Amino acid sequence: MQLSSGLAEACVVPRRVSSPEEAREVVDAEGAAIVSGIADEEGAIAFGRAMLGADLRRIGRQIEVTRKRGEEESAKVAQQPADARGRKRRFVTDTSLPMPAHNDGFAFGDFAPDRLFLFSERPAATGGESFLIDGVAVLDVLERDPANAQMVEFCRTVDIDHSEPNFPQGTYSSILRTTPAGRPQVRHHPYLAPVAGPDEEAQWPFVRHWTAAVTAARDTGPRFRLEAGEMACVDNYRLFHGRHGHTDPARTLYSIWGWSSAAVAVPAGELDIVMPKAPAQLAG
Template identity: 30%
Template sequence: MPATSTTRQSVPGVVPQRVGPGRGEAAARCLGRDGAVVLTGYEPDADSLVVAAATVLGDRLRQLFPQRLRRSHDGRPVPLHADGFDLVVEIAGVPHRRRDPDEDHVLVQCVRGAASGGESFVADAYRFVDECEAADPELWEFLTRTDVDLYGAWAGLRGLPAEPRVGRHVEYTRTGRRLVRRTDGAAPLHRDPQAEYVQAMLERLKSAVAETEQGLERFRLAEGEILVLDNYRCWHGRDAHTGERAVRILTLRTSDAR
């Protein structure tokens, strides 16, 4: 069983800058600098997400995935995570990819704000990993050099391919972009002789991320505002809330994606 690190890391928090309408270049600069930006002045509708994606990412856009409207009543907290899922369905006998493990950007629009709570938070996963190299070398070694089944914990879910999706938490694209994954679906590979070690390290990562989450600065999205995230670089989540809350989510791939 791996020993637990006693070295506390700093908090790699990100509070996205707000950018008004008609300032696509400024929003793109903020996204490139911080990994996240909040766009203001949009109507809370599905078309706004597509327009926002084109405004910030321009001709780098390659593939948009179906939007997801998420409604919650007295919602539980959503821990830090990166989007991405391996989901393929058949429509009229033709396979269609509904989600992709390598979605490199995500847009989250507030459609209806909660009566209380529901604040968002963002962490710079690059900083988390870089600081982990000194604070917890064993965890860093695991994240950068150990293969896991990225969705093995969700095996049997309808639409999830039967073949294991094998990868590491930290990888690089052909263009040299680093991606840092964070999913509750990760599991040891089938019959991995190090399965016990891998499971212990997954729990250690979960604890380290939960500790990081506690120190992150919170911010609230107003209705219509859109949080744009570099999904390879930043993890995001939200606090518990009371009352009704709704967000619309768009994930996509650009020319820089894996």
């Protein structure tokens, strides 16, 4: 495996913007923008609604990220069995560790939100900085090294399983794909796996290389702090997000999911991350 230098370049530190219209333009062009002066969760949802305008299809609170909530959900997920390959879902509760870079809603396949709003109600006293990684840029950096040609081709063309253990999505797709609306969608989360079968062993090194590259971008790239009242507006198809470690039990962040008319699929109701339904059951 050849890890390229320069992966830090794939990290995005969003520009500050002042209106929903500007946020929309900057998210479309650069993948993310930060807005400040958001009073509460209701205000955060109202901003997202204004940003998406006539293209809005669905928006709502998805996750209240607090230590207490995380521990409750983690206990439920810990009861879920391993899958046929021995892989198991796990919600990590040790906040001192950096989060794996991920797209939100990865358990829901085509029904994942295309827009994401991360509203910081109360940041950690110290640490807990946010990171954002442009997945298309990670592949572009890797491609500069001819030794990575086969791996990059794999990410662009070979279908893999994006399901979480025991919650099969029933469909496969490549790590990077172009959506029917013509937008790039690139994915990363802790459970990416080759499709089970004869090619599985030969494909694992490519999947592991992808995770190593995304993780190197996280660990070497710039990070930023979301202060109280600030919100990151994110293209959840193109960027992976997360936060670095902290130990503040009072940190509170709201993750709000939005679907625009360009989303691949829009769910009929709120999604349950503890017990994700198969995508076929989500349609309206």
